[in-house]
Amino acid sequence: MKKKTLSLFGVGAVMAMSAAAMARLLNHDAIESKAAGTPYEVKQVVGVNGITNDGSWEGVEEAAMTGVNEGKLQFPSIDTRVFMKLTIHDDTHRADKERLEYTFTVGGKVQAQIGSIRGDWLQPNPRLDYGNCVQADFGYDESARMYTFVTGFEMGTDWEVGLIF
Amino acid sequence: MSVGFQDSGAEGEWGSGNANSFASDLVLAGEETSAIDVINVKGDVEGRTNLISWSNVAPHMITGANNGTIQFALIGTNFFFRLQMVDSTGVIDTDKVDFKIKVGDKSQCQFGNFDNWLPANGPKDYGEAVQTEMGYDAASSTYALVLGYGLKTDWVEGSLINFSIDYYDAGAIGGWGSGPVTSFSADLKLGSNVASDHGELYYVIDENDEIPATYRVVVEGGQVYLPTPVESITTDLRVDSSKGRVVKVVYPTDVTEIVLDNNAVLTTGAGKAYLGSEDKEGSAAKGAAIKFMMDVEEARKAVKASDTVQAGSICGIDQKTARTLYDRYAALEDKSLFATSVTKTYVDAGEGDVAYAAIMEQLGLIAGATVQGVFHLGNNRSNSIFMFTTIGVFAVAIIAASACVILRKKKEN
Structure with missing residues (x-):
């Protein structure tokens, strides 16, 4: 499967960061300002009843995360819904303590959440302009020591071929 | 968009520990719909799907109370779906399936069980299925359901139809339709309506052996399927009295090899005839001769079935057909089999065999129109x-x- 790496810093650099630098890294504005390179292409996949299932993710381009943990992201679309799947390795499984944060910015709209990866706490950060998530799946594979997180939102009439966000 | 994941480690508080990040622009690419493409596949000689057909179709996962897959295919203008559902407590008359196919203003709505009961559950605009297969494999705890419907003039390439299906797992003791439901619903985009192509080959089987219902086959790309239903037709034709009956095998054109029980490999593609275990290469020229004889057989049977054939006639073919057949006979590259082949005497069934040389002699006479009165057929009333x-x-x-x-x-x- 084709992999695409879009890194902000090398792994070594991240490991050497101070706590303050890491906190800054996770700051939405700081990350967004660093976005560069060819946009990731969000392609249509087949889901079930408008949401993804395991088969939906087969063949979807993987983008590597940068950091100590080995992680990857996938972004497909089902009609006018955009989805994200995070798969990340973590030997120390404590779902309520790991911090998860994501932000989609579409023009002036923001779809962003922050919280844990346990599933019972993931709050708007600062808002969900496209409404509640149409899918929110959390999982941890003990044998692979791997978290998975799937979310998606309905972009509605804002969805348009060629839109960069 | 951006994503951050911070690993708190074994003891850290929320938001502490190693940071991992991703940031990139995303662009919405490609199609504007996620509709499933329904591709055209090759089927059997009756235009139904078989295992090879489905091997070329991507399965779509169904998850819920039960897990399974669903596939969609077209053969000509016939639309097919195949549901495979894992159910550890499969009870064929209480587990329920309920599906709806919506094509424009028309619908095909049926529900039922896996025991050959699928009544209408609303409009049934496409009538009875052109293919119905259902069963439960205890070894894999999996149901398989294949249904097909003739869309006929409602088939339009690139058009969208909607398909939905619900599966209710009644468990070991529940009544029909009880238990948790697993659902699937999607728009489907119809592909082309190319009809299936088929090839034929011939081989010889011992007089008392039964024709196999399935064969091992190899398809393009080298994949082996075991066993696969491939239509084979017994005949009364024997190309040599010592070599048993000729069997005609009709196969989808993506089959490259057919393997017999004795491990003999029959290579497809040129309509070859394999005349005995010593014949490893086969012969396309002899295959053409046998195909011709098969067509003569069909013509003889058709006449026999439709009217009486005058006593003394062993050919029993009308003049027009005879002329067409004789032209083909004249063009055959290899006519050696006509000297040794025999078949049944359809005029007086049970009276034994007739040499193909004699049939061809009469066919030639009829085709030449010189003795039509002698070989007059009951259906040739103008004569x-x-x-x-x-x-x-x-x-x-x-x-x-x-x-x-x-x-x-x-x-x-």
């Missing part, structure tokens, strides 16, 4: 009318001549 009319005219002429002679003699007296 009969002509013959009786001729006899009648002659009779009237003789009577008239006789009358003239009598009157002249009376005058002379």
Whole structure:
């Protein structure tokens, strides 16, 4: 499967960061300002009843995360819904303590959440302009020591071929 | 968009620990719909799907109370779906399936069980299924359901239809339709309506052996399927009295090899004939000759079935058909099999065999139209009318001549 790496810093650099630098890294504005390179292409996949299932993710381009943990992201679309799947390795499984944060910015709209990866706490950060998530799946594979997180939102009439966000 | 994940480690508080990040622009690419493409596949000779058909179709996962897959395919304008559902407590008459196919204003709505009961559950605009297969494999705890419907003129390439299906797992003791439901619903985009192509080959089987219902086959790309239903047809034709009956095998054109029980490999593609275990290569020329004889057999059977054949005729083919067949015979590259082949005497069934040389002799005579009265067929009524009319005219002429002679003699007296 084709992999695409879009890194902000090398792994070594991240490991050497101070706590303050890491906190800054996770700051939405700081990350967004660093976005560069060819946009990731969000392609249509087949889901079930408008949401993804395991088969939906087969063949979807993987983008590597940068950091100590080995992680990857996938972004497909089902009609006018955009989805994200995070798969990340973590030997120390404590779902309520790991911090998860994501932000989609579409023009002036923001779809962003922050919280844990346990599933019972993931709050708007600062808002969900496209409404509640149409899918929110959390999982941890003990044998692979791997978290998975799937979310998606309905972009509605804002969805348009060629839109960069 | 951006994503951050911070690993708190074994003891850290929320938001502490190693940071991982991603940031990139995303662009919405490609199609504007996620509709499933329904591709055209090759089926069997009746236009139904088989295992090879489905091997070329991507399965879509169904998850819920039960897990399974669903596939969609087209053969010509017939639409097919195949549901495979894992159910550890499969009870074929209580587990319920309920599906709806919506094509424009028409719908096909049925529900039922896996025990050959699928009544209408709403409109049934496409009538009865062109293919119905259902079963439960205890070894894999999996149901398989294949249904197909003729869309006919409602098939439009690129058009969207909607498909939804619900599966209710009744468990080990629940009543029909009880238990948790697993659902699937999607728009489907219809592909092309290319009809299936098929090839034929021939091989010889011992007189008392049964024709296998399935064969091992190899398809394009080298994948082996075991066992696969491929249509095979027994015949009365024997190309040599010592070699048993000829079997015709009809296969989808993506089958490259058919493997017999004795591990003999029959290579497809050129309509070859394999005449005995020693024949490893096969012969396309002999295959063409056998195909011709098969067509003669069909013509003879058709005449026999539709009308009586005059005693003494061992060919039993009308003149027009005979001429067409004889032209083909003349063009055959290898005619050696006609000297040794025998078949049944359809005129008087059970009276034994007839040599193909004799059949061809009569076929030639009929085709030449020189002795059509001798080999007259009951269904060739125009010839009969002509013959009786001729006899009648002659009779009237003789009577008239006789009358003239009598009157002249009376005058002379």
